Amino acid sequence: MTQAAAAAYRDPQGPALDAHSDSAEPTQDARVSFCDYHPTIADLREEVLQGLSQSPKRLSPKLFYDRRGSQLFDAITELPEYYPTRTEIGILETHGEAMADRLGRENVLIELGSGSSLKIQTLLAALRPHVYVPVDISKDHLLASAHALAERFPGLMILAACADYSGPFKLPLEPGWSQLAAFFPGSSIGNFEPQEARGLLRRVAGVLGEGGRLLIGVDLRKDPSLLSAAYNDAQGVTAAFNLNLLTRINRELEADFDTSAFRHKAFFNAEVSRIEMHLESLCDQSVRIAGREIPFKQGETIHTECSYKYSIADFQALARDAGFEAEEVWTDSEQLFSVHCLRVAARGSLA
Template structure:
């Protein structure tokens, strides 16, 4: 079914941006590329499979918190709220909030994967016929336009999944500062993955079915499909491990020997064992994250954690409008 509120807010994500960033990643040492390039249609579908894996605890833990506390969260949001979801994806978690809200003004999901987002919005619209859904296809970490603020209710951001952990500390602070300005007079509800036993973390990123490995390798498969890169995906192995001093999981694509990647007539050499760093996922303490958010202008509010203290949802009050 069509989304009558969608069209004015769609923004194309240029393919040349991927080519530019991949060239930059392959030129530098050590080699590293943003995890946002995981999320084409194939990558988004693989991530949805990851969320269902028995080893991958974050999704089911956060969903349980939302089921238990959505009414409390909705009460803080109030009536006529404009709910902004950053990195919206399949819109699974936000349904629990929307079901608990009283007469929301609108829902604005922001995601870089346009077809995946719009398909999810069509399904959501079928469930909430009266809800104004205004999807924004954009890189939410960069400047982007949003629909006008509601005249009566507040604007609240929702950033689940501990995706903030994919940023470097500087990038996380930059995003929080941007969100603090974008959400002035409102708040941010954000999910963060907490520091825990490294064995639990290792299993979550090295699942027995190999879905996370396929998700990681999709970065190279996407370069072949979209950019015409000449490479052998089978020549690279998925590598994920917990870097304890930096309190983060790191994901890499490790070369299984000496080989080349050709992109736009340029040749990039890989030595045996050399890696392309594709993602890191920082783990936090509640107090540590609240301190980071305070540097961006937020004030700490309620916190919801599971009994094992593996995951937390934090309410952060944005600066006054």
């Protein structure tokens, strides 16, 4: 860490980050810079039409996160049935210093899927990163969280990047930044099919470089009744979150989904150890999207999300296939959730 950056932890008027990026934008707070790699409306149109042309129909869970979707997800995390967020935060609070020892202090910290940044607050004081790079697909939520963190940590340099990390992605990183670490909370890795999860982890390993470390949250296998309750809450917030996807498509693609003609459906698929979320059509109907008619049969669903649940051994095997070595894992007392520290392996060491 440079002397100027170290001083910035004490000086609220510390130096702003020079992103050296064509897409970097100033914000109202000089300590926060912003880079927008957000998909365009054309990208959204193509993805939605392609997904709804498949059989069975499916849409990516990344499409949940417009402004309203992000707000609804934050509400989900506070529900009594939804154990993952409070359990992961408990693990971070209990073992944060040990995690910081593993990740290394005063480095560049990348957070994938930063959302409201609740979890990273537990680590920032211990890690004291030189630069914090939150990455999220929801621009409004990302900026609000970045500015809130700048207020709480007045010397922290924040370079927020609005990006879709589900495929190849770029980050506004300086070539001279050699001490890189990453945080991927929330068991978001479970939203990817296993082969896709390997691909994402390989891309993260490529960004971090040999010896770089990743701290990642992974939901564990458990009683299916706990899982069912977490995704079918009594207040119906998860249902509203799922159905908001149709509202977003209506707004952004001039579609005509009747949201009352669909219902939220979530269940545990034991054969593949995953929760599945769907939107089920309640009748035969046709929906117009971007000038195209999409037919639905009664009972037909749009598969909107998977959430894979792993054993510790199975996840570590997946990470190994992606080029990481498992260094340490922390869990809660009930073994509901796990947080893993992975290290990018030296080339050839996993052969």
